[in-house]
Amino acid sequence: MLGYGVGLRRQHYSHVLETRPKVDWFEVISENFMVEGGRPLEVLEGVRANYPIVMHGVSMSIGSTDPLNRDYLRQLRDLAQRFEPAWISDHLCWTGVGGRNLHDLLPLPYTEEAIRHVVARIRDVQDMLERPILIENVSSYMAFADSTMTEWEFISAIANEADCGILLDINNIFVSAFNHRFDANDYLDAVPAERVVQYHLAGHSDHGTYLLDTHDHPVRDEVWTLFERAARRFGAVSALVEWDDNIPEFAELADTADRANAIFDSLKNPDGDSLKKSAKPALSADHRS
């Protein structure tokens, strides 16, 4: 349990390094630091000296039918060996096919065939990185006619069979629930609690007939309500605020992390104790057991 963190963004590098703001941890975008040297790595060294970090990627393309990019995975492993993140995460999606990168996090068909395909690839990645990974649910705007199960059945089966963790993006559940007209509570009720290692919180834009996961607004009240429900179901799990456009002053991000903390503080388990007391350990290193 790392506590309540903030996504590290370029606009806040100097502020974080110079003032060491009170925040529990940072999530960094792995690809921003997969470089030979220079300012990004200096920044990461400075941040890592004072905070726990988690490495969050956008390029693994775990669902693609293209071969895994072994150069990318080697760079990811090297970066992790140097900076020792608490864990590494990426998205349950595909970002390209046939050698073309679409630069988007695209949903998969929810089928047994896709489960087998993704599970084998996650196991391969975990062996190569020598650690378990977390997979994140993405927001989506279309669905495959071939799907034979719900998204929550799909991600739960993959996490169980690949023996990996889940990064549960509460905002993405809310966005997809609206876009596909399912009940977000059904999603939360079905995900295996022992697999949930981290939450994401973010803001989205409302386009009337659909919601778009833009990470450019404050977290909406309805998403906070869903977050509270997740907290009751899963207990205290490391939470992280993402903000990628119209990025505010760092203080607003820190306030959002504090609000997540306050929600956990206000919740009690049936014995009347704080949920934080039941915080569970992160994934075991022995992911191949």
Ligand SMILES: [Fe+2]
């Ligand atoms: Fe996310």
